[in-house]
């Protein structure tokens with residue numbers, strides 16, 4: 001038993017001595033070999049996000065520059081913008097009259113007229129020449145500060161047909177000088193001599209001026225007219241909504257002498273006094289109430305009746321120096 005035991009023990013012992021390491025190595029080897037290599041880290045499946053279709057790049061296409069439309073800054077009722085006005089229509093019944101004075105500002109006479117109007121508390125409308133303003137800006141300031149309305153009467157008082165460029169200069173230069181001098185942009189234009197076909201009225205209409213004529217002629221620009229005749233002329237032809245044509249510029253006129261009597265006579269007939277824009281406003285309200293549409297008058301074709309007196313003479317060349 002003991003041998004057996006020994007025989008049995010020895011090989012076992014030897015075996016154990018040899019086998020165990022082998023076993024260990026083998027086991028280790030087997031273990032090593034049996035181990036699958038760690039799978040390579042798998043990158044998480046990317047979530048495929050389909051990008052939205054790229055928007056086409058829209059280049060800003062430069063818009064073709066359109067000629068800027070003139071901004072309508074007129075405060076006048078629409079029916080008179082760019083239209084002729086020669087006194088209220090026959091349906092107008094209010095006893096008001098608009099006194100107008102042309103060709104100034106002028107030394108002596110303009111201030112004399114301003115003095116009369118102030119005493120009577122009357123506001124009037126002055127259609128001024130650019131060259132007269134150029135000569136006497138301080139007088140234009142006096143007119144404006146007294147609260148009267150200023151209108152454009154061109155620069156040189158031309159009658160002859162002119163190019164659009166010249167017409168533009170006549171009107172724009174006068175308006176610009178008014179703005180520079182008194183800060184007022186005129187909305188009324190009175191064509192020299194009432195002429196509507198020489199290019200001035202057409203340009204003024206295109207700029208939305210109201211083309212203001214008259215229907216009560218004082219005749220103060222006629223050499224033969226005396227103050228008494230002037231008074232009679234105005235009082236004879238006055239009617240509701242009349243526009244009276246007189247002059248504060250251009251030389252010696254009977255108006256300074258006639259004006260107090262004209263005013264007194266008109267008051268006696270029950271008239272009160274308004275500026276041209278006030279008259280336009282009053283007539284517009286009345287026409288609107290009566291549902292009467294815009295005036296059918298056309299600037300380009302209107303001609304004054306042949307009975308209209310001779311056009312206003314241009315101021316003398318020998319303009320008094322300031």
Ligand SMILES: [Zn+2]
Pocket residue numbers: 102103153157192193312313
């Ligand atoms: Zn004139």
